[in-house]
Amino acid sequence: MSGFSNYYNKGVYTLPAARAWADKISLADGYIIVTPEYNHGYPAVLKNALDYVYAEWNNKPVGFVSYGGVGGARSIEQLREVVIELKMIPVRTSVNIVAFWNLLDETGNLKTESLEKSATDMIDQILWYTNLLKQNRENNQS
C-alpha cells in the first residue's frame, strides 16, 4: 500500500506517480468519471485511480457517464458509495449509454435526445455544487 494516500498521510504521497496523479486531480473543482461496466461492476483500474488520491478529491462534486450492454448503471451505483468515502458529492443525474443499436430509430438514425438531456442536467448539477463548494473550500483555507 506504499504510496497510497489515507487519513493519516493526508495529501502526502511517496510515489512519484501518485504525486503526479494528485497534482492533476487538484487542478479541478469538479469531475466527470466515464466508466464501462464489466460483470455488473466498474473496472479495477478505476478503483485504483480513485484510491491513490484522497485530499484532492475532498469536497468536490462528481458526475458519472457509463456505457455497456445495458448502460452501465450498476457500475455507477457502486461508484457512488466509493466516492462518498472520498468526501465527494455524487450528483443525482448520470448518463447511461446503451449499445448503439438500441439508440437507432426505425429509419436507422441515431436518437441522442435523452442522452443530451441527461448530460445537460448532470453538468448543471455539477456546476451548482462546484460553485458552492469551491467558495466554501476557499473560505475555509487558512
Ligand SMILES: Cc1cc2nc3c(=O)[nH]c(=O)nc-3n(C[C@H](O)[C@H](O)[C@H](O)COP(=O)(O)O)c2cc1C
Ligand atoms: C467480460 C465482460 C463483461 C461485461 N459485463 C457487462 C455488464 O455486466 N453490463 C454491461 O452493461 N455490459 C457488460 N459488458 C459489455 C461492456 O461494458 C462493453 O463491451 C463496453 O463497450 C466495454 O468497454 P470498453 O470497450 O471500454 O472495454 C461486458 C463485457 C465484457 C467483455
